[in-house]
Amino acid sequence: MDKKFIEKVVDLFIENGAKTLTMDDIAKEFGMSKxxxxxxxxxxxxxxxxxxxxxxxxVIEKLNELDAKIENAIERMFCRDEHFEKAAQSNNTILIRQLIKYYPAIFNKHMMEFSERFSEVLVHNIEKGRDQGYYRNDFDxxxxxxxxxxxxxxxxSSPFLDTNEIDRxxxxxxxxMFFMNAITTEKGKDYLKKITAKKDPV
Incomplete structure (x- = not known):
């Protein structure tokens, strides 16, 4: 199927849920036979x-595009990724909730692939930051x-986090900040302070 078909089906699943939307519904939406x-x-x-x-x-294509555009590894980590944020927020959509309940194998496979591919993006950033002297070399x-x-x-999804008290x-x-402070060298921490000072002026 072509890209437009998949894009439309994505919207249908997000709107209706993985279980609720049927193959009959999809066929009718496109005016095709089942x-x-x-x-x-x-x-x-x-x-x-x-x-x-x-x-x-x-999501991964957009992350890679920004990696190519932003040379400084630390600045790259502070560039807001709209597509990744949407992906993170999608964990609370009816699509994901129904996937978890009715199609756990599909959901788990998807999250494993997401984890692998997102980690690859971060590894690339870490390698760049190490070359620039901003990130430590003594971690995996x-x-x-x-x-x-x-x-x-x-x-x-965390049972230990009250989302009514803590804003997303x-x-x-x-x-x-927890992640960046864990991986930066002294040079990196100095640069980190400059960036956070710009974002949070006193």
Whole structure:
């Protein structure tokens, strides 16, 4: 199926949920027979897999574009990624809630792929920061990338976090500062102070 088809199906799943939206609904939305749809996708699980993969590719492509544009590794980490923030917030959509409940295997596979690919982006940033003298060399970049991913993605699902008391933006900023302070050298920490001073003038 083409990109426009997948984009529309993504919107339908986000609006209606993974369980609620049926293959009949999708076929009717596109004015096609269910037989035609099943010739492309043997079942809804296969279509859900393609939908999640498509959305993940969008997020990773945008992250990589910003990596290429912003040379300074620390500045790159403080550039707000609208697509990643949307992905993190999507953990609380009806699509994700129904995926977790009715299609846990598909959800877990998607999150593992998301973790792997997001960690790759962070590893690239860490390697660049090490070359620039901003990041330490004595830690496992891949594991730290996964830790940061888990921190950012846990806002809606953590049983230890009261989201009525802690705002998402504040949580994300604190998670980023926690991560950055853990990986920076003294040179990096000096640069970090300059950036945070600009963002939070007294």
């Amino acid at each position: 037989k035609t749809l099943y010739q492309k996708y043997t079942n809804k699980e296969a279509l859900l897999g393609d939908v999640l993969h498509f959305k993940l590719n969008e 970049a891949r594991i730290y990338g996964k830790i940061f991913f888990q921190l950012v993605m846990s806002y809606d 933006a504040h949580y994300n900023n604190e998670a980023l």
